[in-house]
Amino acid sequence: MASSLSVLLLLCLAAPSSAQLSPRFYARSCPRAQAIIRRGVAAAVRSERRMGASLLRLHFHDCFVQGCDASILLSDTATFTGEQGAGPNAGSIRGMNVIDNIKAQVEAVCTQTVSCADILAVAARDSVVLGGPSWTVPLGRRDSTNANEAAANSDLPPPFFDLVNLTQSFGDKGFTVTDMVALSGAHTIGQAQCQNFRDRLYNETNINSGFATSLKANCPQPTGSGDRNLANLDVSTPYSFDNAYYSNLKSQKGLLHSDQVLFTGTGGGTDNTVNNFASNPAAFSSAFASAMVKMGNLSPLTGSQGQVRLSCSKVN
Numbered sequence: 001m002a003s004s005l006s007v008l009l010l011l012c013l014a015a016p017s018s019a020q021l022s023p024r025f026y027a028r029s030c031p032r033a034q035a036i037i038r039r040g041v042a043a044a045v046r047s048e049r050r051m052g053a054s055l056l057r058l059h060f061h062d063c064f065v066q067g068c069d070a071s072i073l074l075s076d077t078a079t080f081t082g083e084q085g086a087g088p089n090a091g092s093i094r095g096m097n098v099i100d101n102i103k104a105q106v107e108a109v110c111t112q113t114v115s116c117a118d119i120l121a122v123a124a125r126d127s128v129v130l131g132g133p134s135w136t137v138p139l140g141r142r143d144s145t146n147a148n149e150a151a152a153n154s155d156l157p158p159p160f161f162d163l164v165n166l167t168q169s170f171g172d173k174g175f176t177v178t179d180m181v182a183l184s185g186a187h188t189i190g191q192a193q194c195q196n197f198r199d200r201l202y203n204e205t206n207i208n209s210g211f212a213t214s215l216k217a218n219c220p221q222p223t224g225s226g227d228r229n230l231a232n233l234d235v236s237t238p239y240s241f242d243n244a245y246y247s248n249l250k251s252q253k254g255l256l257h258s259d260q261v262l263f264t265g266t267g268g269g270t271d272n273t274v275n276n277f278a279s280n281p282a283a284f285s286s287a288f289a290s291a292m293v294k295m296g297n298l299s300p301l302t303g304s305q306g307q308v309r310l311s312c313s314k315v316n
Ligand code: HEM
Pocket: 050, 052, 053, 054, 055, 056, 057, 060, 091, 092, 093, 094, 157, 158, 159, 160, 161, 166, 183, 184, 186, 187, 189, 190, 191, 192, 193, 194, 196, 233, 256, 258
């Protein structure tokens, strides 16, 4: 008895601060929150299919920069510089207005109770569940009163990274290489701009030639024109949250350099994981779900830290 108690005590002491998050955090204080978010995401995706992808990416770009604290949602003002102008975000992140709308609906039933960081985490899950794996989202994050543009520039991996750099970037946040390969499977939905894959089309050899040719039409050589033209990250099933992303990599049809390096990238350390996820959709689903929970646990503000914003785009 004494020893099992001390084991329990040790487990509690060893648990990270994220252990304070709980799926039932709003069960009493705002029982309708999750349903409102789910409906808001479904409506947004109905009016624009791409929006699920954009909301999923927003949560990733929030969590990798000083933790899941909704810092990415803070707009720049005359006296405040947030993260939205950082390289990986500028002209690229989308869906902030959808989160603002959902937040307003949640505020209407529970004043200053549900954080923007939690809304992002639930919205990311609900964006995927419409066709993909699901998971229970631990809740109780609070919102930051600051943002960190420099960290957004240094901590979000760019598309020209090689396998070693991606491994370092995800490793710095506590992710295994398997987590990294699973999370990259988010690129089974959504789109990227020509400027982020042009070098791959014209300069790389590990690319399917028919695939490259078809993309070049809408992504001309660097004249500056066409930089923002879009292509689907998953060429085969762009709107299904499935494991086709990994089969694409096996046929050298990854859109971004950082996608393709996961299969036959230098070192080749992730080829087996790509093979596994390509042939075993259940293995991908469960690895993705658990890696998303892990991502959602990145240094949240809890207790009396930070605040619950009234409006996601500005501090109270
Ligand atoms: C492995 C490192 C990663 C790199 C280098 C990377 C890079 C990128 C780039 C360059 C784009 C296109 C942006 C644009 O052209 O506007 C993009 C889109 C996207 N990324 Fe990633 N990403 C990575 C990992 C992730 C992760 C971990 C997630 C989520 C779990 C994610 C979710 C998405 C989604 C859903 C889109 C499409 C967004 C939309 O259509 O609006 N990415 N990513």
